[in-house]
Amino acid sequence: MVKRYYCDYCDRSFPYSVEARKKHINGYQHQKLWTLHYNQFKTAREKLQEELGKEKCRRFYSGQECSFGNACIYSHSTVGDLNILKEEVYRENEAKRCSKLQSERGDSSEPSLEKWIFKKLEGGEADTKFSIHDETEWESHFKNPQGMQSVASLPPSLIPPTPDSLLECNFQDWG
Incomplete structure (x- = not known):
């Protein structure tokens, strides 16, 4: 049985040989369809x-x-x-x-974890302060629901963060 070459661009197959493949790839129809395919990604x-x-x-x-x-x-x-x-x-x-x-944009104001937590948890109210070093406040805000607390092996994405783990992160190295 002869191997066949299938061209995805032209949606056609032909018996495989080096000469036939070169002839097909250099053909007008293949070049046109190849160009149309890759132009959509430009x-x-x-x-x-x-x-x-x-x-x-x-x-x-x-x-x-x-x-x-x-x-x-x-x-x-x-x-x-x-x-x-x-x-x-x-x-x-x-x-x-x-x-x-x-x-990356060059903004001079560097975001901080405390500002973000304060904004998210307290709604941006200026009269309340939230310290990431206060363990009792931290645990009251970042804990798993009752059903999740009894699960023995949670995936890392569901384990609540600790203040130390967030402070040790180097955000500029991400991505």
């Missing part, structure tokens, strides 16, 4: 750089129909299309900037 910045690097298609811009369509090696993008891509690049950059951690 960022707006990559698409814009690619379009700006291409020459304009003479047939397309003279009003004639380009027989290559989307597979044309020249650019079919209009000024409006380029402006839309530029807006997408701007939105991507803003989303990246907003998703960065506070320390």
Whole structure:
């Protein structure tokens, strides 16, 4: 029995041989489908750089129909299309900037564990203080429900944190 080569991009198979595989991979249909597949994963910045690097298609811009369509090696993008891509690049950059951690953005105010706990547990009221070093307050806020306390071997994600374990964490090394 002859081994067969299956191409995921083209959804077709053929008897495997080095020559047949090379011929298929260098073929127009495979190249077109491969490009269409990987273009969907490109960022707006990559698409814009690619379009700006291409020459304009003479047939397309003279009003004639380009027989290559989307597979044309020249650019079919209009000024409006380029402006839309530029807006997408701007939105991507803003989303990246907003998703960065506070320390990566260069904000000078370093978040502290005590501020976070105070904000979460006390609702941000200024008249109450919560110290992470007070064990009785800590245990009253961070304890498992009644049903979970009787379980002998809890996974690490369900074991309540201790003040010492949180203070020993180096948050800049995470991720």
